Amino acid sequence: MxxxxxxxxxxxxxxxxxxxxxxxxxxxxxxxxxxxxxxxxxxxxxxxxxxxxxxxxxxxxxxxxxxxxxxxxxxxxxxxxxxxxxxxxxxxxxxxxxxxxxxxxxxxxxxxxxxxxxxxxxxxxxxxxxxxxxxxxxxxxxxxxxxxxxxxxxxxxxxxxxxxxxxxxxxxxxxxxxxxxxxxxxxxxxxxxxxxxxxxxxxxxxxxxxxxxxxxxxxxxxxxxxxxxxxxxxxxxxxxxFEFLSITYREPFESPKKRLNEGFCNFHKISKNMVVGSDQLQNPLESPKEGYILFPKYPLRNQDGEAELPLPGEIYVLATPTTEHPLNWQQI
Ligand SMILES: [Zn+2]
The missing domain is CATH 3.40.630.10 (Zn peptidases)
Structure with missing residues (x-):
């Protein structure tokens, strides 16, 4: 085994x-x-x-x-x-x-x-x-x-x-x-x-x-x-x-203090203004729109709760359904 x-x-x-x-x-x-x-x-x-x-x-x-x-x-x-x-x-x-x-x-x-x-x-x-x-x-x-x-x-x-x-x-x-x-x-x-x-x-x-x-x-x-x-x-x-989705929002991971609430996985549905974590000042971090969460990041943190460096570019992104079939997009 x-x-x-x-x-x-x-x-x-x-x-x-x-x-x-x-x-x-x-x-x-x-x-x-x-x-x-x-x-x-x-x-x-x-x-x-x-x-x-x-x-x-x-x-x-x-x-x-x-x-x-x-x-x-x-x-x-x-x-x-x-x-x-x-x-x-x-x-x-x-x-x-x-x-x-x-x-x-x-x-x-x-x-x-x-x-x-x-x-x-x-x-x-x-x-x-x-x-x-x-x-x-x-x-x-x-x-x-x-x-x-x-x-x-x-x-x-x-x-x-x-x-x-x-x-x-x-x-x-x-x-x-x-x-x-x-x-x-x-x-x-x-x-x-x-x-x-x-x-x-x-x-x-x-x-x-x-x-x-x-x-x-x-x-x-x-x-x-x-x-x-x-x-x-x-x-x-x-x-x-397919169900076609596009990434329409990226939440920047600009501060090691910023964090997501535990438990998000890819494709969890998020509603507008839902509190998804806390920002660098420990204020609630709200989702700006409805969508599916993708690539949520949970880096290791030190005793002060700061994420280890280098920080990923985004702490999460949101994917939303495309408004038209992507074959109709120009220049594909
Ligand atoms: Zn990979």
Missing amino acids: LQTKKEKLEYYLNAFYSLGEKLNSQTPHTISLNYNKHKGHIIFACLIHGNETGTLPAILKCIKKLMNKEIHFGGKVSFLLGNIEAAKKGVRYLESDLNRCFGNNYVGKETQERKRALEIMPILKTADVFIDFHQTIMPSLKPFYIFEMNRESYFWARATGGATTLVTRKKGAQFSSAGMCSDEYVRSFQKVGLTLELGEQGFSHEAESLAFEVMKRALKYMDQIYLNNFSIEKLCKKNND
């Missing part, structure tokens, strides 16, 4: 590397399988944030089933593990957030994560479809996709399932001013890039089974598109459309 998180992680990483040794992949911490029946290349990633381990077992399962022919695929598929060093330490990142380190216009420090991004970028450049599995810091009432609106990526997300909610934004509104995310980087080449958030960080059966189903379906659709000229736009109609 694998008791601790650390033992589990070690077990899955060892399994990954022992399979990888035989396959001699060019990108470190990556396994590629090429069946050469068509040119399509799909990449699945996990551990871009080190402590989001929930989908690693699904990655292993998918590789094994491909290798023993329980899953058939005709193109090239790569499985990429993002931030191994952070994963081993059980943290999100070591020096900087890997998911803000992509792109050629990066202006941040030359951190370990930036070095890893530079290792990963060449293979991401060859992806036709890229699915990045993540998890949230706090529990979530449901899984969700989150990425900038883009026709093809939206069709792929809807086709592969895994979530019925898409948190999206208009093109050009970069997710973070710090640097590019992995999926943004892939979309910058007019390819498909998706981020799927599968519950609270850590190993879980739900994250594992959802990620596995998404990968299985995505591989099937790659074959149907690249071998049989199917259209992803048509394939996606098998599933109901």
Whole structure:
């Protein structure tokens, strides 16, 4: 029995590397399988944030089933593990957030994560479809996709399932001013890039089974598109459309004294003027509008109740339903 998180992680990483040794992949911490029946290349990633381990077992399962022919695929598929060093330490990142380190216009420090991004970028450049599995810091009432609106990526997300909610934004509104995310980087080449958030960080059966189903379906659709000229736009109609949300409010985390009330998880519904915490002067912190809370932050605090530094940019954000179908947004 694998008791601790650390033992589990070690077990899955060892399994990954022992399979990888035989396959001699060019990108470190990556396994590629090429069946050469068509040119399509799909990449699945996990551990871009080190402590989001929930989908690693699904990655292993998918590789094994491909290798023993329980899953058939005709193109090239790569499985990429993002931030191994952070994963081993059980943290999100070591020096900087890997998911803000992509792109050629990066202006941040030359951190370990930036070095890893530079290792990963060449293979991401060859992806036709890229699915990045993540998890949230706090529990979530449901899984969700989150990425900038883009026709093809939206069709792929809807086709592969895994979530019925898409948190999206208009093109050009970069997710973070710090640097590019992995999926943004892939979309910058007019390819498909998706981020799927599968519950609270850590190993879980739900994250594992959802990620596995998404990968299985995505591989099937790659074959149907690249071998049989199917259209992803048509394939996606098998599933109901998403509930579309956009982040319309960000509560700044400007003071270490500011805090959220305990117990919020992703998608808790918040009403206007609801007291959600206390501000830097310990006055009630009210929600300015109705919406669903996303990414609530509960950092460690010292004896004086001050949050440990560096503070995240926002203590929470609010997502609200989009007023129109995002396909109607201009320039997508
Ligand atoms: Zn993440």
